[in-house]
Amino acid sequence: MEGLLxxxxxxxxxxxxxxxxxxxxDISFSVKRGETLCIVGESGSGKSITSLSIxxxxxxxxxxxxxxxxxxxxxxxxxxxxxxxxxxxxxISMIFQEPMTALNPTFTIGFQLREPLMIHRKLSEETANKxxxxxxxxxxxxxxxxxxxQFPHELSGGMxxxxxxxxxxxxxxxLLLADExxxxxxxxxxxxxxxxxxxxxxxxxxxxxxxxxDMGVVAEIADQVMVIYAGExxxxxxxxxxxxxxxxxxxxxxxxAVPNVDEKEHELNIIPGxxxxxxxxISGCRFHPRCPYAMxxxxxxxxxxxxxxxxRQSKCWLQEVNVNESATTIT
Amino acid sequence: xxxxxxxxxxxxxxxxxxxxxxQTIKRLLKNKLAVLGLVIIVLQVILAVFAPVLVNYSxxxxxxxxTQLGIGSPEHLLGTDNYGRDIWSRLVYGTRISLIVGISxxxxxxxxxxxxxxxxxxxxxxxxxxxxxxxxxxxxxxxxLAMLIIAILGxxxxxxxxxxxxxxxxxxxRIVRGSVLSIKKQEYILAMKSIGASNSRIILKHILPNCLAxxxxxxxxxxATTILSTSALSFLGLGAQPPTPxxxxxxxxxxxxxxxxxxxxxxxxxxxxxxxFAFNVVGDGLRDALDPNMNLDV
Numbered sequence: 001m002e003g004l005l006x007x008x009x010x011x012x013x014x015x016x017x018x019x020x021x022x023x024x025x026d027i028s029f030s031v032k033r034g035e036t037l038c039i040v041g042e043s044g045s046g047k048s049i050t051s052l053s054i055x056x057x058x059x060x061x062x063x064x065x066x067x068x069x070x071x072x073x074x075x076x077x078x079x080x081x082x083x084x085x086x087x088x089x090x091x092i093s094m095i096f097q098e099p100m101t102a103l104n105p106t107f108t109i110g111f112q113l114r115e116p117l118m119i120h121r122k123l124s125e126e127t128a129n130k131x132x133x134x135x136x137x138x139x140x141x142x143x144x145x146x147x148x149x150q151f152p153h154e155l156s157g158g159m160x161x162x163x164x165x166x167x168x169x170x171x172x173x174x175l176l177l178a179d180e181x182x183x184x185x186x187x188x189x190x191x192x193x194x195x196x197x198x199x200x201x202x203x204x205x206x207x208x209x210x211x212x213x214d215m216g217v218v219a220e221i222a223d224q225v226m227v228i229y230a231g232e233x234x235x236x237x238x239x240x241x242x243x244x245x246x247x248x249x250x251x252x253x254x255x256x257a258v259p260n261v262d263e264k265e266h267e268l269n270i271i272p273g274x275x276x277x278x279x280x281x282i283s284g285c286r287f288h289p290r291c292p293y294a295m296x297x298x299x300x301x302x303x304x305x306x307x308x309x310x311x312r313q314s315k316c317w318l319q320e321v322n323v324n325e326s327a328t329t330i331t
Numbered sequence: 332x333x334x335x336x337x338x339x340x341x342x343x344x345x346x347x348x349x350x351x352x353x354q355t356i357k358r359l360l361k362n363k364l365a366v367l368g369l370v371i372i373v374l375q376v377i378l379a380v381f382a383p384v385l386v387n388y389s390x391x392x393x394x395x396x397x398t399q400l401g402i403g404s405p406e407h408l409l410g411t412d413n414y415g416r417d418i419w420s421r422l423v424y425g426t427r428i429s430l431i432v433g434i435s436x437x438x439x440x441x442x443x444x445x446x447x448x449x450x451x452x453x454x455x456x457x458x459x460x461x462x463x464x465x466x467x468x469x470x471x472x473x474x475x476l477a478m479l480i481i482a483i484l485g486x487x488x489x490x491x492x493x494x495x496x497x498x499x500x501x502x503x504x505r506i507v508r509g510s511v512l513s514i515k516k517q518e519y520i521l522a523m524k525s526i527g528a529s530n531s532r533i534i535l536k537h538i539l540p541n542c543l544a545x546x547x548x549x550x551x552x553x554x555a556t557t558i559l560s561t562s563a564l565s566f567l568g569l570g571a572q573p574p575t576p577x578x579x580x581x582x583x584x585x586x587x588x589x590x591x592x593x594x595x596x597x598x599x600x601x602x603x604x605x606x607x608f609a610f611n612v613v614g615d616g617l618r619d620a621l622d623p624n625m626n627l628d629v
Binding site: 088 | 517523527528
């Protein structure tokens with residue numbers, strides 16, 4: 001089946017003064033319709049930048065220097081701004097982390113929810129209002145007619161995130177980007193929002209790219225998981241095999257750092273050290289300074305992406321040593 | 332009236348939510364000075380609108396048998412000037428000129444300032460160029476800039492309005508640019524872009540309304556400066572030409588008779604002072620009323 005979104009060898013650089021820093025290095029992945037891809041990584045690993053570059057909304061000093069992003073055969077890299085505006089909100093939409101700041105505090109919910117309908121579907125204010133009510137119903141907001149006239153500060157965080165989802169889905173996009181949409185919410189609301197996104201994905205047959213650092217959320221929602229570290233893919237694969245059989249030491253570290261409430265004396269493992277800065281020069285594998293299994297080769301040469309099984313890759317020299325001699329290298 | 336406003340304010344939750352406008356007006360009415368200022372402005376507007384009804388003589392009508400009558404003369408309440416023109420009617424018609432010049436030049440200045448401010452705040456590439464032009468305008472003392480423009484365009488009240496409006500542009504542009512810079516960094520602007528809103532839509536529909544509060548205050552304060560400058564320019568002979576009943580020109584007419592008929596200058600002088608005072612205190616009051624951080628119960 002043809003992928004809905006195909007990202008190939010994406011590289012994003014930032015200009016700061018005279019320096020050029022690579023925030024995303026050679027990332028490739030694809031998302032099919034009805035599939036959820038979770039991008040997992042620490043703060044600063046390039047998760048959000050990856051999703052913003054899909055939307056063409058990188059900060060002004062950021063730039064896609066290599067690679068291609070295709071949305072159902074249409075190339076998005078280098079697309080003129082006017083064309084991109086027709087795609088944003090219409091074919092690709094985004095949900096943000098903080099619903100409180102992603103909605104304009106000075107306008108009513110209705111005003112902001114009408115925007116995508118008026119921009120893309122050219123509806124009049126009245127018909128847009130009717131549509132808004134059915135959209136709010138769809139995302140499970142009670143008393144939608146009243147909510148339309150309210151301001152963001154009058155609604156709770158969970159309700160606002162539902163409004164954000166309604167705005168994002170107003171024009172029935174094919175692809176939904178969700179940038180840590182549940183991080184700012186408490187746990188019970190988190191579960192509701194995740195269920196809502198999952199339901200809507202099934203109803204509308206969207207592809208979802210879900211950015212998060214919460215392994216619990218990943219287990220709940222993901223079909224595919226992409227673990228990224230310092231702008232590179234550490235490991236990519238389907239959710240079951242990543243959770244049951246993590247190959248990359250970084251994935252193992254992330255899974256080890258998830259608290260477990262069932263065991264009484266569960267000790268939380270941490271990954272020592274912290275994410276390198278973008279301008280740190282690291283020879284060999286970018287994870288080796290923090291890796292408990294680091295070998296000589298890790299310090300010298302950057303590992304290629306080793307194929308573990310179908311659709312499963314790990315960028316780690318351990319693959320060459322451990323799995324078997326015939327492990328094929330994907331270039 | 333004060334008590335009423337205070338009473339209403341103690342139960343703000345009585346009606347579930349009040350419109351921003353009503354809230355602002357209520358806060359403004361708590362400020363006694365601002366209320367006084369408002370009363371003066373309203374009086375001025377009434378004088379300007381109903382000028383023909385309120386006077387018995389034409390402001391241009393000369394009566395050489397009754398020159399330099401003092402204040403309190405039976406026929407002429409505020410006396411007459413050296414040509415025997417009724418000062419009250421000249422004052423009332425002068426209100427019209429102040430208001431019209433004030434409103435039109437502040438309006439023009441706002442249009443220019445908003446445009447430049449929005450563009451330079453939003454588009455980084457234009458920022459340098461526009462702000463240098465604004466710096467250039469700032470470098471001139473305001474009255475000198477106005478005189479320069481009038482020297483080019485010629486003396487008339489319309490040119491005064493144009494000159495003063497150009498002088499209003501830089502201040503407005505800087506205020507707007509500052510607001511735009513802080514607003515465009517907000518996540519909701521990114522969110523608007525993510526649903527495909529064009530730049531012009533974002534600027535006009537989402538950023539402009541968010542930076543209106545400081546602009547309302549600026550415009551009110553600017554009215555005071557504008558009225559004062561109009562009078563100053565007319566006093567210098569660069570604005571309204573005789574026999575136009577302009578306040579500054581009236582002061583200039585009276586200065587030769589300061590010892591024999593001081594009311595010729597003092598009456599329009601007090602009028603200018605009151606109006607400038609009124610716009611300034613209302614501007615101050617508005618600034619406090621529009622500031623969401625103000626604690627209402629204090």
